[in-house]
Amino acid sequence: MDAPARLLLACVLLCAARAGAEPAASGVFDRYAGRIVQIASLEKGAETRSSYGTGFYVGAEGLLATNYHVVSDEVLEPETHALEITDHAGKKLTGKVVDFDIIHDLAIVKTEPAAQIFALHPVSPAHGLRLFSFGYPNDLALSVVEGTFNGVNRMAMVEQYHFTGAINPGMSGGPAVTEEGEVVGINDASEGNSVGFLEPVQYLLPLLEHAQKSPATDLLARARDQLLAYQRDATALLLRTPLVQRELGGQKVPGQWLPELKCWASEKQAKPRYYASTSYDCHDENRVFVSDTQRSGMLRYASTFLDGRGLNRFHFAALAEDEFDGNYWRIDAGEDDVTKFKCHTDFVAVNGSHLKVAFCARAYRRLAGLCDAVVQIASVDGADRAVQSTFELAGFTVENATRLAQRYVEGFTWVQ
């Protein structure tokens, strides 16, 4: 057989194999499409859609599961927003948020009862399991995407399922099910190139139970309580874990605080060669979605060692001043979410090191008692060497942020 003929045969075989698999996806679609709806957030008055996502029936009483971020406008600004639900038959329904889990980005919406619902069971999926993810990608018609369960993405405080398959905007809140219709997870986020994340179904079970027993009335208070509980647990976890030190340019800086944090080191040489810098950066991948403009529940810190040997002390100080706060990431938040930052600045002496430290915080406007906090640190010990650092927390009380920041500052040692 010559080469083109062999290719043709290979294609025929492969296509046959694909054709054999296809009834599974189309069967799955036909079986479950009726249990899935599109959820849009409408701006009252203008009647324009400010966001849209997917939901699916999980309770006989007309309860839908979706992502919190699909219905956040309804939670934060109920007087200006309403939900519009469109079922698979095209029928428009109204809906109301009855409960949510802001940390795991899940919500329960009550609407009219449906004929068929998904039964939820705790599952522990096998690595490589074939899953079918449902949703309305980019506001198109209901679609099903086939993909693979690829294990658990463990972060400091929460877990997500790693799903290899194309989850696109608009599919958020849709179910990822097995061929048998077992819900494994809820579509949540995508990092592009078929790297997607699902919220595990076990977080949905207690939420559904709670929504059936006692629907939440004060939604804002519920969001606040959940964030407060989350930061309380995170603070307790961090405070009971010793903060190990790490060497950076011969000095000692805070190292990897928790095994789940992603930590990186990098080096940079300024051109022309006035100074060299070495950086160390750690962060938790989790972000709690609060509003379109605000993220919370974050921890991130980074240190840089500046080596300006060859510069005189004045030039080096000017350089260090330029670099100061160069590590700062802006934590997402808008004018409706938070106040401006307020800072407290002074010199701090710790472990032989003299640090210029600024502790800055801004308060959450809607979720009272929470804040974002940033600590900016610059050593003032060496005439031509310095350590600079940033420590950032989103969604903590001032009290807890202060305790964690103190622990962080105590993690610096100046080695002569």
Add this chain to the structure above:
Amino acid sequence: MGSVTLLEIRDADGVVVGRHRLANLPLTIGRGSDCDVILDDAQVSGSHARIERDADGAPMLVDAGSRNGVLALESGERVQSLALRPGLRARLGDTVLVFRGPDEVRPSTQAVSLAPKGAFELDAWKAFVLADAAVYAALAVTLLVNSTRPPTAGKILGPPFLLAALALFWGGVWSLVGRLIRRRFHFWGHATVGALGVLAIPVLGVGTEALGFALAAEDAFKVALVLLIAAVGAAMLHQHFRWITPWSPARRAVTALGVVAALGGVAGLIVTADHNRFSTGLPFSRTLEAPELRMRQGRTPAEFFDAARGLDKELQRELAKPR
């Protein structure tokens, strides 16, 4: 005390422009053509003053209801009348009247400065060169302290050259105004004052920044810098007014402070509006200086974060502000 027999008229630069014998009193003095002594001075009223005898027959200089008044030069105060004696000096507008007795040595025509004795004379090219040299030195220090790399020739020569040009231009504008208002020109004086003003900015800027860092009190020293610059501005205006107006020192001071306060108010409004705007930036001072400049002892972390708990109250206040 001898009697007064001669009235000597001098311009504001002290140059004698005329003498008048005091024989037949009363005598009227003013800018108007119906006066006995006619003064060529825009600041003098049509009928400004009279010289007449009081009930005891002693000669007096009396304000005849003038706009700018009669000033006793010794005290600088505006007076209604002055008893005449040899050597007495009075000021009408920009004109100085000197009263002389018959036994006085024939007065010379040499110019006499109106400036108080012992004061540093600003109105001289030497003063300008000195002030400009100081600007050069201050900028060199600033450049050394604030740049991150060795400065280029352009950086060394450019700014001082520009600032010298600015001071000269500044002097030129004020001289022109003086020329229009008082027909006199104090170019080097105005330029020197301009150069001293330019000097104040780097000196005060670097000084307050270094002290703010040393004491970890950058915000307080930023306020101090603004107040000091306002004070320098007022002092400059006070000096410029001296050459372009006939005002008393008190009036010059009040006007200068008023102008600075008005400008400060406008700037304050702009800064406040800017300050109230939402921002995700961190409002703390990034100033870093050589380690030796640090004067304040470091707190322990516990002390620092105890003090930082006060931020909670500040945030509550921020939340309470109407939006």
